[in-house]
Amino acid sequence: MSILPIDSGRYGSYEMRHVFDEENRLQKWLDVEAAVAKAQASVGDIPVMAAEEIARNANLKTVTVARTRQIEETIRHDLMSMVVALTESCSGEGRKYVHYGLTSSDVEDTALALQLKAAFTILFEDLNQLQVTLSRRIRKHRRLLVVARTHGQHAGVVTLGLKFAVWLAEVRRHEQRLRQVRERTVVGKILGIVGTGAGLGKNALRVQQRALSRLGLKPAGLVTQVIQRDLHAEVVFCLALLGSSLDKFATEFRNLQRTEIAEAMEAFERTRQVGSSALPSKRNPILCERVSSFAKLLRGLVVPAMENVSLWHERDLSNSANERFLFPMSFIILDEMVRLIRDVLDGLEVDPQNMARNLGLSQGRFLSERVVNLLVTKGVPRQEAYARVRKIATLSSDRRIPFHDALLKDSFMSSQLKPVEIEKSLDYATYLGSTNRLIDMALAS
Numbered sequence: 001m002s003i004l005p006i007d008s009g010r011y012g013s014y015e016m017r018h019v020f021d022e023e024n025r026l027q028k029w030l031d032v033e034a035a036v037a038k039a040q041a042s043v044g045d046i047p048v049m050a051a052e053e054i055a056r057n058a059n060l061k062t063v064t065v066a067r068t069r070q071i072e073e074t075i076r077h078d079l080m081s082m083v084v085a086l087t088e089s090c091s092g093e094g095r096k097y098v099h100y101g102l103t104s105s106d107v108e109d110t111a112l113a114l115q116l117k118a119a120f121t122i123l124f125e126d127l128n129q130l131q132v133t134l135s136r137r138i139r140k141h142r143r144l145l146v147v148a149r150t151h152g153q154h155a156g157v158v159t160l161g162l163k164f165a166v167w168l169a170e171v172r173r174h175e176q177r178l179r180q181v182r183e184r185t186v187v188g189k190i191l192g193i194v195g196t197g198a199g200l201g202k203n204a205l206r207v208q209q210r211a212l213s214r215l216g217l218k219p220a221g222l223v224t225q226v227i228q229r230d231l232h233a234e235v236v237f238c239l240a241l242l243g244s245s246l247d248k249f250a251t252e253f254r255n256l257q258r259t260e261i262a263e264a265m266e267a268f269e270r271t272r273q274v275g276s277s278a279l280p281s282k283r284n285p286i287l288c289e290r291v292s293s294f295a296k297l298l299r300g301l302v303v304p305a306m307e308n309v310s311l312w313h314e315r316d317l318s319n320s321a322n323e324r325f326l327f328p329m330s331f332i333i334l335d336e337m338v339r340l341i342r343d344v345l346d347g348l349e350v351d352p353q354n355m356a357r358n359l360g361l362s363q364g365r366f367l368s369e370r371v372v373n374l375l376v377t378k379g380v381p382r383q384e385a386y387a388r389v390r391k392i393a394t395l396s397s398d399r400r401i402p403f404h405d406a407l408l409k410d411s412f413m414s415s416q417l418k419p420v421e422i423e424k425s426l427d428y429a430t431y432l433g434s435t436n437r438l439i440d441m442a443l444a445s
Contacts, residue, residue: 011294012332013339014171015257019118020328022065026112029082030058031215036106036190037097039210042333043203046097050424053094054086062089079104101207103193104313109227110188112327113217117186119331120178126338127175133345134168135443137161142439145428146263146355148368154366157428160350162435165442173444181238185231187220188212194314195223212237224314231311232323234306236311239299239330240250246337247295250288253344259284262354267347287340294333301330364426366401371407371417374425378416388412 002008006017018024032053041051057063061086071081087098098105124302142161147154190208191197197204220227256264305326308319330336368389375385392413396406405421407413417425423428 001224006329006332011336013122013335016119016122016330016335018175019115019122019330023060024067024080025111025115026063026065027060028114029107030060030063030086031081031114032107032188032190032211033057033086033099033102035211035214036102036207037094037100038214039190039207040097040100040200041201043211045201045203045207046100047093050093050097053090054098055094057086057089057094062086064364077104079108082107101192101204102190103199103225106190106192107224109220109281110190110212110215110217113186113188113227114215115327117216119327120182120186123178123331123335123338124175126335126342127132127171127178130338130345131168131171131175133342134164135173137183137348138164138443141350142403142436144350144352144355145359147361148357154358154362156369157365157431159432159439160355167245167441168389168442171341174238174245177229177238178242181234185235186217187227188215189220189223189227189230191223192235194225199317206378223312226311226315226319229308229311229319230329233302233305233309236326236330237302239334240302243295243298243334243337246334246341247292249341250291250295250344253288253348254285254292257283257288261358263351265349265351265357266344267349275298287344291337291340296336298330298333298337299327355422357392359428362403363396365393365396367426367431368403370425370431371422374421375416380416434445 005011034051037046037051037054040046041048064080067085068078068081072078072360075081077082081100087095090098098324138161139198141164142159144160145157146160146163148156170195188208188211189195190200190211191204193375194201197208200207212219220231251265253264255261257266260406265283266287304322308323308326372385373380375389376382380388387409388422392406392410393403395401396403399406404422407417408419413422424433
């Protein structure tokens with residue numbers, strides 16, 4: 001019976017959910033056991049035939065999920081249930097050496113690294129596709145004028161392409177961080193019960209190196225019984241940080257889809273999609289709202305990840321139960337969020353007419369900075385210019401007259417600026433600064 005939506009497949013791709021499902025986790029445990037046995041055989045610690053038998057039986061056909069569950073009901077230890085099941089499957093020399101010199105965390109933490117490695121691979125592909133989609137939108141809308149807003153108020157003019165270019169740069173920063181994090185955190189540990197390698201004997205470090213090499217991992221370095229949880233906390237934090245940026249993108253679209261703004265909207269299947277169970281007219285930004293909802297949950301997962309750093313002495317189990325949620329949920333939720341934002345961008349409906357309408361709502365006042373700067377070039381001190389323009393802008397707003405007309409009627413302005421200069425200064429399309437160069441920089445990176 002499914003309880004969580006990720007169990008039923010409602011959220012997250014099949015590929016990402018498979019990384020963390022029970023069968024794959026068990027197989028990764030078995031992979032670690034096989035790699036260690038072969039490493040031990042290669043240095044002469046166990047017979048080669050024993051290692052070969054262990055590796056031959058380290059698969060889900062021989063060691064089944066059902067059998068490990070059955071054993072766990074009796075012994076109440078999930079990792080040991082795998083060890084018992086694998087031992088049962090061996091009839092020769094291998095039976096003597098399953099899990100030889102190891103502790104549970106050797107297997108669990110190293111297997112987790114294999115899962116993280118696979119999850120990062122999927123995530124990087126997601127991010128690559130998101131960047132491709134953003135780049136396509138940047139090119140399409142690089143010249144489309146839209147109101148720039150600060151504090152929710154009109155504050156200037158940008159292009160929709162530049163807005164997306166800023167996002168593209170942000171996504172790239174996240175990818176860089178995550179690649180750095182992967183380098184530090186996709187690591188394994190085969191050093192026994194308290195991290196000294198004593199149980200593995202004189203060849204402990206050689207066994208670790210060879211086993212991890214077989215698995216495509218690097219050693220974690222200095223450890224206790226477990227890989228230190230600052231590494232895992234960093235993973236969850238960086239995933240949540242990316243999720244927060246996706247939340248920002250989603251929130252921008254939610255605002256742009258407001259009835260009063262209506263500049264950009266999620267795609268809507270008009271012939272069959274339902275926006276509201278009550279109002280047939282509704283068209284809600286449900287995908288973006290889902291992203292924002294997930295972001296709240298994802299950020300909340302950072303707290304237990306941080307709490308797990310402080311374990312007692314060489315380890316305790318206070319991290320174990322919550323980590324069964326932490327890593328699957330973090331990656332599956334983020335995977336869903338990235339895909340949702342990409343889908344929103346792919347199907348985004350843009351309304352240039354509403355953008356033009358909104359540009360005109362402030363009647364040119366959001367270009368008042370340009371008038372101030374123009375006066376300064378005429379020799380008017382900046383603060384005086386600011387005060388005079390502010391007075392005229394306030395008059396324009398209070399009386400609801402175009403800023404252009406208010407400027408022309410002011411005697412001081414008329415003495416400093418020609419009508420054609422005022423008109424040119426209030427042309428939205430000519431006050432974009434280095435927008436084109438900035439967009440080119442984003443696309444060229």
